[in-house]
Amino acid sequence: MTEKDKLQHAARLFKVLGDETRLSILHLLAENEANVTTISERLNIEQSNVSHQLKTLKTNRLVQSRREGKSNIYFLDDHHVHGMLEQVIAHVEEDI
Structure with a gap:
């Protein structure tokens, strides 16, 4: 993957993270796994x-799911996603 490809992918990821609803879902999933109904x-x-x-x-590899009975349980893809959320929230808290 070239540097340009990496930067394009990072820009796409920032765009996905720029939505308040998606950020709220990620924040909730950072606390606990959940199904669609719970979220x-x-x-x-x-x-x-x-x-x-x-x-x-x-699609953007920020969450994964597993099947439990008739439900899909969603959770953060990996520790990097959790780390990104923590860093963004910490940065916002600095300004308050």
Whole structure:
């Protein structure tokens, strides 16, 4: 992967992270794994919107899922995602 490819991928990732709904979902999943219903209820967002946002997050390797019975359980893809969230929140808190 060239430097240009890396920067394009990073820019795409920042664009995905720039959505408040997706950021809220990631923040919730940093605390606990959850299914669509739980995410929808905790964030007061329609389930269809949650599903759409989770698809975007999964496509961009920010979340993963596993099947449990009839539900998919979503969780952060890896420790890097958790670290990014912590760093962004810490940076925001510096300004407050």
